[in-house]
Amino acid sequence: MTGRQTIPAVTDSADVVILGAGPAGLTLGNLLLAAGIDCVVLERADRRHVQTRARAGFLAAHTVRVLDRHGLSDGLHRRGLPHGTCEFRTDGGRFRLDYGALGLGERHTVYPQQDLVTDLLTHYLAAGGRIRFETEALTVDDAAGARPTVTVRDPEGRPGRWRARYVAGCDGRHGAARRSLPAAARHQRDHGVSWLGLLAEAPPSLDAVGYALHERGFAGHMARTPEVTRYYLQCERGTAPDAWSEERIWDELGLRMRTAEHGPLHQGRIIQRSVIDLQSDVMETLRHGSLLLAGDAASLPAPAAAKGANLAVLEAELLAEALIDDLAHGDPAALDRYSPRCLAHIWRAQEFSHWMIQLLHAPYASDGEALFHESLRRSRIESLRTSRAHQEWFAENYVGI
Ligand code: APR
Helix, strand or coil: CCCCCCCCCCCEEEEEEEECCCHHHHHHHHHHHHCCCCEEEECCCCHHHHHHCCCCCEECHHHHHHHHHCCCCHHHHHHCEEECCEEEEECCEEEEECHHHCCCCCCEEECCHHHHHHHHHHHHHHCCCEEECCCEEEEEECCCCCCCEEEEECCCCCEEEEEEEEEEECCCCCCHHHHCCCCCCEEEEEEEEEEEEEEECCCCCCCCEEEECCCCCCEEEEECCCCCEEEEEEECCCCCCCCCCHHHHHHHHHHHCCHHHHCCCCCCCEEEEEEEEEEEEEECCCEECCEEECHHHCEECCCCCCCHHHHHHHHHHHHHHHHHHHHHHCCCHHHHHHHHHHHHHHHHHHHHHHHHHHHHCCCCCCCHHHHHHHHHHHHHHHHHHHCHHHHHHHHHHHHCC
16 A cells, blocks of 8 residues: 555455455365365455356366366366367368377366356355455555455445455456566567457357468357357457447358358357457466465466466466465475466466467568468468377367466
8 A cells, every 4th residue: 555545454354365256266265165274255346247257168177177176066067068179271171180089188178167157156155155246456465474464445335454364366467466566577478469259149160169270360169058159250459349240250250260161150149249469478476475376367378278267277276285285284385386386387378379379370461571480380280280299299288287
């Protein structure tokens, strides 16, 4: 708290104050609660928003194993769809990769993030977990010490302050946890590409993730449920989400997915649209004294390889283990290892996401350099089509985390 702002009195406390009720915060809350650790989740949005916000939806095999281990996977086993095939469409034709039979033989489970978050929240509340909705964390203070505090604004707009032994920053890229850290502490990259992200009220048109590489730009097709499909269309940076009419969207999807050659797409009402600038960033370290970061607050992978939610669950389990070791068994060693252990997974995910971005998007310049890159890209897709070793590598890194 800077300047003359008054620091509110401490109004509440918990051993672990978790900021954010996304996959990271709720997985962490469930694991700490199960170990008898005193924790609370502070969430800025209301319950309905948290349970209905549609975002990711491809769970890696590792994520399913973590959720299985902690009894949090009933919903995804009941309603999730196994998924193990990619289809690449280029001007040279199309080819499919049954990645579930390659690499480590692992597949994704298609399960909308809002359903996962609803399962985690329901489980957390049923186990007696504490959560404060519509409670926005404003600052994290004294994180360097052993008694950090979090100032908040409660649902009525009143200031409050939580004292903790540890604060878990699971409040995303623009949350209070990140804001309380020096800006220099992150590695960033803007990939210079933007996508129009769409949810269509239409059944999937392929039994595969569809990647269309086209001179007009990238197009992507991902199942979400038997009734809803996620599409991506590469667009100009700065495009407004509602700038494209539904007619133009389906025309462009048809052109880039080459439906004239490969058959029509099931069309339906566009029920959600957003524009995503493909950017990636990674915090230099995920621990700042008593403040520990997980999920998008720790690193943001560009959405080219479905890594975000899977990293969030992986980090939440590692953080829970480390906090339990310290708070329940007095052993802080795992907390010291938390950041490097996560960063190894994070950079692997970043490396593969970067490789995918280079594969899916034509260079946006037309000079000699760009033509060189375009030839590299064509060689890369041809190698993926023909080289078993490349396909094994792809499968291991596409699902692996
Ligand atoms: N105070 C309290 N809560 C906050 C604040 C704040 N200042 N800022 C953000 N939040 C909440 C958001 O409302 C959201 O519910 O933090 C939560 C962060 O959840 P996610 O964004 O889902 O992040 P995370 O749990 O790290 O999961 C990352 O989710 O969104 C996908 O693509 C993303 O796949 C990635 C995964």
